Amino acid sequence: MKKILVLFLFLTGISYSQTKKDILIGNWQATDKSGVKNKMVFSNDGxxxxxxxxxxxxxxxxxxxxxxxDGQKGTLKYEIDESTIPIKMDIIASSLEKGKAVEKGRLLAIVDFINNDEIKINLSLNQTRATEFNETNEDSTVLLQRDK
Structure with missing residues (x-):
């Protein structure tokens, strides 16, 4: 009986485990170092x-x-790589040309999931991804808090 209970608890735990992408999906309030607030929304379709x-x-x-x-239509998508520490994120800007997305550039980021409702993101504007969160890159780091 104990073996069946342990197996049940193990399988239940696996089925309810969330990936970081699952946690990321939703509406977030972004606050930068100077207290400026903006909004970010991550959808489940990327x-x-x-x-x-x-x-x-x-x-x-x-x-x-x-x-x-000017006037060109485009999209913004995100990709995360959960296999790295810190987690890597790319925000990909694409233009829509003849109905297809053509990549035009990427913002390179690192992400720290503080908990399910708070995330820290460092966005590089110079095409060099940070390798850690520190004082030298705090100006390009934002804190995301989940909208509830």
Missing amino acids: FVSMSINGEFIDGKNFVVKGGKN
């Missing part, structure tokens, strides 16, 4: 939406405003 300086960018369908790509 898209990320966010507000930057009060403007909301829909990751599934946004239109570039200004610059050489």
